[in-house]
Amino acid sequence: MAKLSPVAKLLRELVTLPSVNPAFLPNDSKRTGEERVANHLIDLASKHGLEVSRQSVLPGRKNLFVRLKPLGKVKRRIILSPHLDVVPAEDKQFKPRLKNGCLHGRGACDTKGSVAAFFHALLELSKQGKRPQQTEILFVGLVDEEHRQSGSRILGERGPKADLAIAGEPTQLQVVTAHKGNLWLCLETLGKAAHGATPHLGKSAIHAMTRVTNILLTEYVDQLKERKHPLLGHPSINVGIIRGGSQTNVVPERCSIEVDRRTIPGETEASVLAEIQILLKKHRLPSTTIVESRGVPCPSLATDPNLPVVRQFLKAAKRRKSHGVDYFTDASPIAMGGTPAIVFGPGNIAQAHSADEWIDLKQLDQATAIVLRFLEEQP
Numbered sequence: 001m002a003k004l005s006p007v008a009k010l011l012r013e014l015v016t017l018p019s020v021n022p023a024f025l026p027n028d029s030k031r032t033g034e035e036r037v038a039n040h041l042i043d044l045a046s047k048h049g050l051e052v053s054r055q056s057v058l059p060g061r062k063n064l065f066v067r068l069k070p071l072g073k074v075k076r077r078i079i080l081s082p083h084l085d086v087v088p089a090e091d092k093q094f095k096p097r098l099k100n101g102c103l104h105g106r107g108a109c110d111t112k113g114s115v116a117a118f119f120h121a122l123l124e125l126s127k128q129g130k131r132p133q134q135t136e137i138l139f140v141g142l143v144d145e146e147h148r149q150s151g152s153r154i155l156g157e158r159g160p161k162a163d164l165a166i167a168g169e170p171t172q173l174q175v176v177t178a179h180k181g182n183l184w185l186c187l188e189t190l191g192k193a194a195h196g197a198t199p200h201l202g203k204s205a206i207h208a209m210t211r212v213t214n215i216l217l218t219e220y221v222d223q224l225k226e227r228k229h230p231l232l233g234h235p236s237i238n239v240g241i242i243r244g245g246s247q248t249n250v251v252p253e254r255c256s257i258e259v260d261r262r263t264i265p266g267e268t269e270a271s272v273l274a275e276i277q278i279l280l281k282k283h284r285l286p287s288t289t290i291v292e293s294r295g296v297p298c299p300s301l302a303t304d305p306n307l308p309v310v311r312q313f314l315k316a317a318k319r320r321k322s323h324g325v326d327y328f329t330d331a332s333p334i335a336m337g338g339t340p341a342i343v344f345g346p347g348n349i350a351q352a353h354s355a356d357e358w359i360d361l362k363q364l365d366q367a368t369a370i371v372l373r374f375l376e377e378q379p
Contacts, residue, residue, distance in 0.1 A: 007368045008103065008361045011116035013040065015096040015105035021085040022061075023147040031094075034084035034143045037112075038064045041119060041141060048126045057143050057154045064141035066119070068126050075134040077160065078309075078378060079339065080122065080371070081152065082114035082168025083145030083330060087353050101361055108359040110352035114168025114345035115141065117364055121371040128376075135378035138162065145330050148296055152330035156337025164309045165339045166371070167331035170347030170359070173366060175317050177310060177342050178231040178324035181263035181300035181332065183272055186256055186293040187212060189285075193253040202251030206244040209255040212280065212288055213239055216259070220279055229264040231324030232300070236262045258293060262326060265302040301332045303340050310342060316374035317344070325349070344370075 004012070017040060018031040025032050045052050045066045054062040064084070089106035096105035122139050125131060138160065142151035152167070169176075189209045194202025216237055224235045237259060244255030261272055273290055280288050303310065305322040314322065322342070327349060331341035346367035347359040 004098075005361070005365050007116050007120040007364055010120055011103060011108065011112055011359070011364060012096045014112040014116055015103070015108055016094055018089075018094050019085050019107065020088050021144060021146040023144075024088045031088075034061060034141070037084045037115070038062070038141055041066065044119070044123065048123050050122070050126055055154060055158070057150050061143045063143055063151045063155060064139075066122065066139040066141075068122060068131065068137040070132045070134050070136055072133050074136045076379065077136045077138060077162040078375065079138045079140055079162040079165040079334075080118040080168070081140040081142055081155070081165050081330060081334065082111050082118055082345070083142040083151065084115065085143060085146050086110065086112070087146055093357070102358045103361055103364075104356060104358040106357055109170045109347035109357050110349075111168050111170065111345060111347075113170065113347045113359045113364055114367070117346055117367040118166070118168055118371055121368050121375060124372050125375050132375070132378040137375055137378070142330055149330055149333050152333040153296065156333045156335070156339070159337065161337065162339045164313070165331065165334045165341040166313070167329050167334065167341055167343045168345040169329050169343050170345050170349050170352060171323070171325070171343055172348055173317065173344070173346060173363060173370065174323045175310075175314050175319050175342060175344055176325050177301070177303040177305045177322035178229070178265070179301045179329055179331065179343065180232055180235070180326050181267070182294070182298040182328040183261040183263055183269055183292065184294040185259040185261060185273075185276075186291050187259060188254065188256040188289045190287065191251065191253045191255070194251040196249035196251065199251050202253075204251055205255040206252045208285065208288070209242070209244060209257060211283070212285055213242070213257060215279060215283055215285075216276070220276070223275075223279075227264065229324070231322070232264050232326070235264050235267060263300050265300050267300070269297070297336070298328055299332055299336065301329070301335055301341065301343075303331075303335060303342055307340055310340070312377065313342065313344070313374050316377065317370045
């Protein structure tokens with residue numbers, strides 16, 4: 001068996017520490033919460049003489065700040081911001097396995113690989129005699145990304161601000177400057193209940209909703225395909241849940257669907273709601289109620305790839321251009337607060353949340369080298 005690199009050893013340690021988001025397993029304290037991971041990183045930071053602080057986010061849950069101060073006055077700041085929580089898994093998935101140069105286990109890809117790469121790069125920089133003169137490097141281990149992104153929302157609102165934040169996600173080492181926004185909508189139709197033996201005396205809410213769903217997945221999809229972003233393509237819509245009726249022999253008086261609408265730059269919650277309402281009104285379905293159901297803003301990300309600090313990171317990553325992705329990340333809430341943000345990390349998003357999650361350790365080492373090279377170039 002090949003010898004593990006120091007960053008691979010760190011990742012293996014992190015995977016053994018369960019950090020399932022408590023929103024998914026509220027009564028399972030043995031597997032939930034980010035504190036086990038945070039405490040492990042705090043121990044390592046203390047051994048390297050790095051400054052540690054916390055930022056309260058939710059009851060019992062705090063963002064982790066590990067700070068490397070520059071030699072002189074802080075005139076610039078770089079934030080490394082991977083998230084510490086993972087999605088649910090069985091106990092065996094917290095026992096990392098090595099196979100064919102890959103490490104298997106929950107969080108290996110999403111996104112403890114980024115945690116390990118970013119944190120190890122910071123430790124390596126701290127050991128060097130020459131650290132940045134004016135640039136503060138701040139590692140921020142975020143909580144709650146897998147549920148409501150509460151950690152990145154608090155960071156965006158309260159700061160500190162930075163010249164660039166790098167949200168850790170599995171991008172296969174591509175530099176991502178744009179991603180789609182995420183708007184969840186609940187649409188409801190109302191009917192009139194009646195006995196199933198005399199349906200003509202009632203009005204089926206399900207029948208009305210089938211018309212709504214058909215319009216959304218045909219005419220509205222065609223309408224969305226007419227819009228295009230250079231990195232993200234066109235927006236999309238998916239009907240993920242439908243609920244209606246109370247029992248078989250009753251004409252349903254209520255039906256609802258839950259819709260996932262992915263947005264591109266230029267689209268807003270208000271514009272999306274308005275265009276759907278116009279479309280339904282056109283088809284004489286104005287009685288449909290539409291509400292935003294996620295409860296938190298999730299706009300698209302559109303960071304200027306020509307910003308000097310972004311170009312600097314592209315150069316460190318040996319990439320000629322940036323990319324866009326369909327999924328939502330912590331980069332958006334951070335950018336909402338005024339800090340330019342990009343997305344970067346080792347691993348493939350196809351492995352995220354999978355039963356057999358894994359990461360290529362070669363990519364892990366490469367990600368660490370890229371981040372370290374970028375940090376070493378800071379003034």
